[in-house]
Amino acid sequence: MAFGGGGIIGALGGLIGLGGAEFRLPLLIGLFNFAALEAVILNKAMSLVVVASALPFRAATVPFGTIAGNWPAVVNLLAGSLLGAWFGAGWATRLKSETLYKVIAALLVAIAIVLVIGHDATAGQPFLTGNAQMIAGVVAGFVIGIVASLLGVAGGELLIPTLVLLFGADIKLAGSLSLAVSLPTMLVGFTRYSRDQSFSVLGRNKTFLLVMAAGSIVGTFIGGRLLGLVPNGLLLPALAVILLISAVKVWRHR
Template identity: 90%
Template sequence: MAFGGGGIIGALGGLVGLGGAEFRLPLLIGLFHFAPLEAVILNKAMSLVVVATALPFRAATVPFGSIAENWPIVLNLLAGSLLGAWFGAGWATRLKSETLYKIIAALLVAIAVVLVVGHGATAGQALLTGAAQMIAGVVAGFVIGIVASLLGVAGGELLIPTLVLLFGADIKLAGSLSLAVSLPTMLVGFSRYSRDQSFSALGRNKAFLFVMAAGSIVGTYIGGQLLGIVPNSFLLPALAVILLISAMKVWRHS
């Protein structure tokens, strides 16, 4: 079950440019019965695997050169997301389990709304330019960094619409750029979680993590190969529906 779940979620991540954690989190809580903070930490570890492998697997469609050409955008968002990730992880370790369940459910709904609103966006004119765009990028990055740490997610569900709408990026390029922003952001949040005793959940569940990681890598490879075949007009609304169902399950679990 861990291998299969990791594979399916990894395929979604590789296809869209997500870490897949928002789908994995309800699975860890509802199916495998991990405590919420434990689930967030395990989730972040699995998201790191998906994000790190999705970038090279997507390179056939979105080459590394295209990502390098847009390094100012990546740095702009990272300026806020790294700080947000640090603060978000600190808040998560201090919240009660019931409160964290409800926050997770609310954030899942918010992400679903963003997907529905942003899924029809196409590359074109950026929403802002110059200094206003830079400031908006830092603020957006900070908020996304907080969400990423609270949920243990890569943040691609918010990064992709931000890249498309704020910077006018192509949807496929936005997926790879979001992975480039997500990886260092998640590493910062992960290092912050390592200072809390709940981080020992990784050591206690090494076998589980290994099996799910193996499934995730197979899934991200499949997702990377499917990039460009499955139309976003069908994919993203379907993901939004899954998120809403997941949010309902997590909320009831609280």
């Protein structure tokens, strides 16, 4: 189940440009019965695997040179997201499990809404330019960094619409740029989580972690190959429904 779940979620991540953690988190809590904070930490580790492998697997469609050519947008968002990731991880370690379940469920619903509304945007002129764009990018990055750490996610479902709307990137490029922003952001959150005693969940579940990681890498390879073949108009609403169902399950979890 760990390999299969990791593979399916990895394929979604590689296809869209997400870490897939929004779908993995309810699985870790509901099916594998991890406590909220332990699930977030495991989720963060798996998201790192998906993001790190998805970038090269997507390179056939979105070359690294194209990503490098958009470095100002990446740096702009990172300026806020790295700080947000540190603060978000600190808050998560201090929340009670029941509160964290509620926060996770609410964020899953919010992400489902953003996924449907934001990802339908097409590339065009950026919403803001100059200093206003820079300030908005830092603020957006900070908020996304907090959400990413609280859920143990890569934050791509928020980064992609931000890149499309604020910077005018097309949906495929935005997916790869979001991965470039997500990787260092998650590393910062992961470092902060390592200070908490719940971080030991990784050591206690090495086999589970390795099996799910293997499935995730296979999945991101498949997702990268499918990039551009699956229409967003059909895929995104289906993912949003899954998120809403997951939110209900996490909210009711005890």
